[in-house]
Amino acid sequence: MQDATAPPAARVSAANALLDRAVGKPRQELEHADSESEPVTVIIREFVKPDGATWE
Template sequence: MAKAVTEIRSLARSHTRTALNVLVAVMRNTKATPPARVAAANAILDRGWGKPTQSLGNDENALELIHRIERVIVQPDHVDAENPDRESL
């Protein structure tokens, strides 16, 4: 199975230049729909620069999320202190 995945990946990568040229052509085509042009531009940027990181909100919300995930994973039987009739997440 791993050999098949490697072969498919290799085949797909062999078409990288053509695929990128198609994306550039769509992005530059003034007759293409705006969503198609934006999608092509985003695909080009993602491949060239990587996808932008997404914020979880402010630091307090991120920390709260981490603590809630930890309670679910580490202490799955923990009861939510704010709502004792309901289990956390």
């Protein structure tokens, strides 16, 4: 993913593979919630570099 000499498509594919392993693949369908169900919880994660800096 960070190899500047690699083709862009290969770098994107590597980034997608890392995200799939780290966070998991997104669900393909949404479940319908009726008015008596629990509210939806949204979790926002921020990925940081090992030195603590954020990705640009």
